[in-house]
Each structure stands twice: as structure tokens, then as C-alpha cells.
Amino acid sequence: MSHDSEPQPVTARPGGPLRGALKPPGDKSISHRAMILGLLAIGETRVEGLLEGDDVLRTAAAARALGAEVTREGEGRWRIVGVGIGGMQDPEGVLDFGNAGTGSRLMMGVVGGQPVTATFDGDASLRKRPMRRILDPLLQMGAQVVSEAEGGRVPLTLKGPREAIPLRYELPVASAQIKSAVLFAGLNAPGTTTVIETAASRDHTERMLRLFGAEVTVTPHGEGGHGRSVALTGQPVLRGTEVIVPADPSSAAFPLVAALIVPGSEVTLRGVMMNPLRTGLITTLIEMGAAIERLDEREEGGETVADLRVRASRLHGVDVPAERAPSMIDEYPILAVAAAFAEGTTRMNGLHELRVKESDRLAAVAAGLAANGVSYAIEGDDLIVTGEGAPPAGGGTVATHLDHRIAMAFLVMGLAARQPVTVDDGAMIATSFPTFRPTMSALGAQIEDGAAA
Numbered sequence: 001m002s003h004d005s006e007p008q009p010v011t012a013r014p015g016g017p018l019r020g021a022l023k024p025p026g027d028k029s030i031s032h033r034a035m036i037l038g039l040l041a042i043g044e045t046r047v048e049g050l051l052e053g054d055d056v057l058r059t060a061a062a063a064r065a066l067g068a069e070v071t072r073e074g075e076g077r078w079r080i081v082g083v084g085i086g087g088m089q090d091p092e093g094v095l096d097f098g099n100a101g102t103g104s105r106l107m108m109g110v111v112g113g114q115p116v117t118a119t120f121d122g123d124a125s126l127r128k129r130p131m132r133r134i135l136d137p138l139l140q141m142g143a144q145v146v147s148e149a150e151g152g153r154v155p156l157t158l159k160g161p162r163e164a165i166p167l168r169y170e171l172p173v174a175s176a177q178i179k180s181a182v183l184f185a186g187l188n189a190p191g192t193t194t195v196i197e198t199a200a201s202r203d204h205t206e207r208m209l210r211l212f213g214a215e216v217t218v219t220p221h222g223e224g225g226h227g228r229s230v231a232l233t234g235q236p237v238l239r240g241t242e243v244i245v246p247a248d249p250s251s252a253a254f255p256l257v258a259a260l261i262v263p264g265s266e267v268t269l270r271g272v273m274m275n276p277l278r279t280g281l282i283t284t285l286i287e288m289g290a291a292i293e294r295l296d297e298r299e300e301g302g303e304t305v306a307d308l309r310v311r312a313s314r315l316h317g318v319d320v321p322a323e324r325a326p327s328m329i330d331e332y333p334i335l336a337v338a339a340a341f342a343e344g345t346t347r348m349n350g351l352h353e354l355r356v357k358e359s360d361r362l363a364a365v366a367a368g369l370a371a372n373g374v375s376y377a378i379e380g381d382d383l384i385v386t387g388e389g390a391p392p393a394g395g396g397t398v399a400t401h402l403d404h405r406i407a408m409a410f411l412v413m414g415l416a417a418r419q420p421v422t423v424d425d426g427a428m429i430a431t432s433f434p435t436f437r438p439t440m441s442a443l444g445a446q447i448e449d450g451a452a453a
């Protein structure tokens with residue numbers, strides 16, 4: 001699929017304080033996994049609070065094409081009747097994952113471990129993203145790549161084995177997507193599949209596998225306390241269950257930073273997931289001087305959630321260590337925006353993975369900062385942003401390159417810059433935060449269709 005509709009420019013204007021309370025949409029990572037485990041389980045899975053963004057809807061369509069019964073029963077309420085491990089059917093058409101890296105890569109793990117053949121495709125952004133990192137371990141587990149686009153990209157056709165070969169695999173990069181693909185393939189392996197990560201990445205797959213009845217053991221690995229070894233016992237019986245999806249900290253990041261930089265703002269974000277493997281941005285912003293209070297911490301659906309009370313704050317630059325990157329990997333575009341309003345230099349270290357997201361985010365952020373009069377430098381894989389402790393000029397138009405996070409980050413900049421900021425295309429926001437514009441408007445933000453006049 002290509003993104004062949006006309007680009008939809010969107011403009012954010014500076015205005016008065018943002019006020020109010022909101023619940024960000026359901027977590028994207030957990031929503032994809034709920035659909036996939038619902039497909040692989042026997043019996044009925046009920047999901048509450050599913051993110052109904054385009055990325056997750058693509059995973060739902062793929063689960064259906066592979067044999068699950070998938071029904072929407074109300075807002076965020078979905079019912080999935082699964083087929084069980086080994087029970088999938090060959091899908092009739094192509095599995096079109098649109099813009100979704102997570103959905104496509106996790107489902108490659110599922111198909112790559114089971115006797116089924118499927119073709120994966122996506123939009124112009126997904127067609128550029130590296131899939132070798134997923135295919136390499138799957139080939140070792142017995143999958144075959146029937147065809148692929150140059151460089152191991154989609155469109156590609158994957159054929160899984162009758163039974164997967166258990167694997168012990170050390171991740172070449174900190175990536176929950178690779179880890180999850182290997183574990184999903186390992187579900188159909190007679191024995192233990194082990195994934196070793198030298199830096200811990202988000203653990204939603206491990207947690208949800210256990211919830212559905214699989215045996216997963218996690219032990220520390222290596223020195224320094226950052227690594228983990230995750231062992232899955234293959235061929236479990238997965239049983240359908242109930243999944244409650246907490247609010248997505250990666251989506252919460254946009255109204256949160258908006259509240260920090262628009263003078264006089266006070267915003268409460270309700271029920272935001274506080275899994276420590278996802279809260280690197282909050283840690284960093286607090287180090288920068290942000291007034292963020294974690295209130296009413298509680299358990300919801302097996303995760304800690306909290307209400308976050310955020311007040312406009314004077315921020316200062318900090319050094320963000322590379323080891324923190326896995327816990328905030330999708331938050332660097334919006335952190336760069338916060339850094340543009342801070343006093344002094346913020347150095348974000350070790351951002352190589354940003355080059356292979358929906359866009360080359362390092363390049364896209366740099367271009368967006370340049371277009372809006374912000375001083376920055378790129379040194380190797382590090383991004384350095386220097387703010388003046390005052391609003392940057394703004395007034396620029398930002399190329400989003402089919403990347404939702406670039407679009408939302410620079411719209412947030414426009415709410416507090418000296419001049420409005422336009423993004424060339426807001427369409428991709430619907431992949432992860434379909435209610436972004438009404439949510440921001442309800443807080444008092446001015447975000448409109450079209451380029452700045």
C-alpha cells in the first residue's frame with residue numbers, strides 16, 4: 001500500500017494556557033500484543049481500552065485473516081476468539097500493515113514459527129524499514145523467506161515450519177520488537193527459546209505471555225545490571241483471558257510536554273502506564289526541572305498506572321545517557337521540542353535506532369528544529385539541542401515523512417513558539433493517537449487544518 005492521498009497540512013498556533021484533565025489512548029504496544037495473543041489462544045479474549053489507531057486496526061485485520069474471530073463490541077472493547085498455537089490458516093490476501101513496524105514485525109514472529117504462509121506489506125514508510133533483524137532469527141528457527149524486496153524489506157512472503165526450532169538468541173540491538181518476534185515463534189518450538197538482551201527493552205510480551213498461561217522466566221544477564229535473559233517454555237496451551245490496556249505513556253508525552261511549555265498551563269493525565277521500561281522521558285523531564293507529580297499510583301491490568309499532574313515549568317538542559325534510550329525510544333522527537341524551550345544544552349546520547357523508525361527521526365527532528373530557528377548539532381548518534389530558556393522563533397513548516405511522532409512533536413512546539421508551526425501532513429497521527437486533535441483542543445490548544453496564513 002502506498003500513502004497516495006493528498007498530504008494534509010496542519011498548523012498549531014501559540015495561545016493561552018492549557019487546562020483540564022484527560023485520559024490518553026490505550027497503549028499501542030500492549031494493544032498489538034493483545035490482538036496477537038488473542039489470535040494464538042484457545043477461546044475468548046476480551047480487551048478493554050484497546051487503542052483504535054490505524055496501526056492496531058491493521059493487526060486486528062491480520063489476526064482475522066489468519067483465522068481469529070475479531071469483533072468490536074464498543075469503544076475500545078474488543079472480543080477475539082483465537083485458533084490456538086498451530087491452528088492458523090493461510091490468509092487469502094496480503095497482510096497490509098500500513099505504517100506499523102510493531103504489528104508487522106511481531107506478526108512475522110507468529111507466522112515464522114507456525115505452518116502458515118503469509119505476505120507482509122505496508123506503506124512507503126514501512127517499505128523502507130529493516131526486516132532482516134527479524135528474519136535472521138526466524139530463519140534459524142526454521143522459517144523460509146519465499147520472496148522479499150531488496151535488502152530484506154516488505155513486501156515479503158514468509159513460510160513457517162510445522163514446528164519451530166528452539167533458539168538461544170542474543171539481540172544485536174535493544175529491541176522489544178525483535179525479542180517479541182523470537183518469543184512468538186518460540187511458542188511453537190518443542191523446548192526452551194531464550195532471548196538475551198544486553199539492555200532491557202519493554203517487557204509487555206513477557207508479561208502478557210504469562211497472563212495467557214505461558215511459562216516465561218526472566219533472569220539478570222551480564223554485568224552492570226542492564227541485561228536480561230528471557231526464557232520461554234515452548235508449546236504451552238494459551239487460554240483466552242481478559243486484557244485491560246492502560247493509557248500509553250508515549251502518547252501522553254505530547255499533552256504532557258505541551259503543558260510544560262505553554263505558560264500558565266496545568267493538565268492532569270489520567271491512568272498513564274508507569275512501567276519503568278517506558279518512563280525514561282518522565283525521568284528526564286523531571287531532571288530538567290519539570291513539575292510532574294505522580295498521583296494515586298495503582299495497579300491496572302498488571303501494570304502500575306498513575307495520574308500525572310503537570311504544570312508549566314522553567315526547564316534547563318541535561319545530559320540524557322544512552323542507557324536510558326530503550327525506556328524512551330519513541331519520545332526523543334518530543335524531548336527535542338522540550339529541549340528547544342529549556343535554558344542551555346540538552347545532549348541526547350546514543351540515538352542510532354532513531355534512524356530506522358517511521359522516518360529517519362534524527363534527520364527529521366534536526367530539519368524541524370532548523371526550520372523553527374532552534375540551535376542544534378548532530379555528533380555521530382547524539383543530538384544536541386540548545387535552548388535559550390525562552391520560546392523559539394517557530395514559523396517553520398516541518399516535513400513529517402509519514403511519521404506520526406514528528407507531526408505531533410512539532411505541533412506541540414507550535415503551541416508555545418513565537419510564531420505558528422505547520423506540519424506538512426497530519427494524517428499519520430491517526431496511527432497511534434487518533435484523538436490527538438480533539439484532545440488538545442479540549443485543553444484549549446489551537447490546532448487547525450491547513451498551512452499558516
Ligand SMILES: O=C(O)C1=C[C@@H](OP(=O)(O)O)[C@@H](O)[C@H](O)C1
Nearest residue numbers: 029102174175176177178329330
Ligand atoms: O515492541 C514494541 O511495541 C515497540 C518497540 C520499539 O521498537 P524497537 O523494537 O524497534 O526498539 C518502539 O520503538 C515501538 O514503537 C514499539
Ligand SMILES: C=C(OP(=O)(O)O)C(=O)O
Nearest residue numbers: 099100101102103330357
Ligand atoms: C516506532 C514506532 O512504532 P512502530 O515501530 O510500531 O512503527 C512509534 O510508534 O514511535
